[in-house]
Amino acid sequence: MAWKTLDDMDLNGKRVLVRVDINVPVEDGRVTDTTRIDRIVPTVDDIQAAGGKVILMAHFGRPKGKVVPEMSLEHVAQAVSDVLGQPVTFVDSDYAAAVAEMDEDEVLLLENLRFNPGEEKNDADFAARLAGLGDVYCNDAFSAAHRAHASTEALARLLPACAGRLMAEELGALEKALGTPDRPVVALVGGAKVSTKLDLLGNLVTKVDHLVIGGGMANTFLAAQGIDVGKSLCEHDLADTARDILKKADAAGCEIILPRDIVVAREFKAGAASEVLPPDACPADAMILDAGPETVAYISTVLDNAKTLVWNGPLGAFEIEPFDAATNAAARKAAELSKAGKLVSVAGGGDTVAALNQAGAADDFTYISTAGGAFLEWMEGKTLPGVAALG
Ligand code: ADP
Ligand code: MG
Numbered sequence: 001m002a003w004k005t006l007d008d009m010d011l012n013g014k015r016v017l018v019r020v021d022i023n024v025p026v027e028d029g030r031v032t033d034t035t036r037i038d039r040i041v042p043t044v045d046d047i048q049a050a051g052g053k054v055i056l057m058a059h060f061g062r063p064k065g066k067v068v069p070e071m072s073l074e075h076v077a078q079a080v081s082d083v084l085g086q087p088v089t090f091v092d093s094d095y096a097a098a099v100a101e102m103d104e105d106e107v108l109l110l111e112n113l114r115f116n117p118g119e120e121k122n123d124a125d126f127a128a129r130l131a132g133l134g135d136v137y138c139n140d141a142f143s144a145a146h147r148a149h150a151s152t153e154a155l156a157r158l159l160p161a162c163a164g165r166l167m168a169e170e171l172g173a174l175e176k177a178l179g180t181p182d183r184p185v186v187a188l189v190g191g192a193k194v195s196t197k198l199d200l201l202g203n204l205v206t207k208v209d210h211l212v213i214g215g216g217m218a219n220t221f222l223a224a225q226g227i228d229v230g231k232s233l234c235e236h237d238l239a240d241t242a243r244d245i246l247k248k249a250d251a252a253g254c255e256i257i258l259p260r261d262i263v264v265a266r267e268f269k270a271g272a273a274s275e276v277l278p279p280d281a282c283p284a285d286a287m288i289l290d291a292g293p294e295t296v297a298y299i300s301t302v303l304d305n306a307k308t309l310v311w312n313g314p315l316g317a318f319e320i321e322p323f324d325a326a327t328n329a330a331a332r333k334a335a336e337l338s339k340a341g342k343l344v345s346v347a348g349g350g351d352t353v354a355a356l357n358q359a360g361a362a363d364d365f366t367y368i369s370t371a372g373g374a375f376l377e378w379m380e381g382k383t384l385p386g387v388a389a390l391g
Pocket of ligand 2: 350351
């Protein structure tokens, strides 16, 4: 799909409505992590450099269409100003007057979009009111693009629309990983449950050459093949589904890689006694909490021969040592290959990003998506409404 970027737009003297994601963590009225704000800087700078006026629109928390004072973007305005290095005027009412009076180099931040019930309903009237405030629409919130909301979907159809720098970067990285990737492509999918990742697995088996299944999900696949997984996390009711996915992979020529050895323990706590066993040897009173060294060695070989990696979900219960070993080892291997320019690696997912950071591998990945739900829906092969509306 083709979308316009800021470079395709005439911004000089134009009021640019910029949808951003500044849904940052706030504790005691203070922003504790500015990462999301840091990432909007290139878009704001480039619009201003091209002579445009920046009007920021965003959501914050889940106020569900009502005014919830604790969820006012007022609490975030100062942090935005600090990061941008310029004054930011927060506006909680009479947007039209504020926009009419705004200076060339002033940045406006509108109140939490979700205070208005029209936002999450993708309401045409609310979108039209927003459209009246600007000349150009720029969406820089990939992480909100899986929702058809007024500020991400309807509004994009009312004004000349383009992707901001962060959105364009994210779309470019994702396209390179699954759209038109260099092959072989490896997908690594782990995490707790198959049930949350069915669409993802179904899509990936048709697109990738090797699919590594790890984490609690792997237990469901082992059980579906008649293996006793003891007290492991396992969705026994999804045995048929797991077998269908294996069949679909076979038909598509996708190699499924399940654990070749397992790390088991009786207790799920740090430093619990653990042992490495063959995948079919989990004792009845134990649980599988990680993949073993043989599995890691095989994944490393597959990565050595691959050109592209997409990763969602840890290979084991990485929050607790020593069950982070397989995730750490695979993460470091992928990081090393990426750093050497041999692998394009893209990863996303809340726990995945945490795991890759913990492994010290995140910085060397080609691209780490912090988009959460939008990243997963993209991995599922779904069309994201906020991206489609830019086309
Ligand atoms: P993401 O947030 O990146 O999409 P998930 O939420 O799907 O990832 O999965 C992360 C969770 O999966 C972690 O909390 C981790 O402890 C859990 N997990 C991984 N392997 C196992 C396992 N073998 N048994 C139990 N939980 C596991
Ligand atoms: Mg998670």
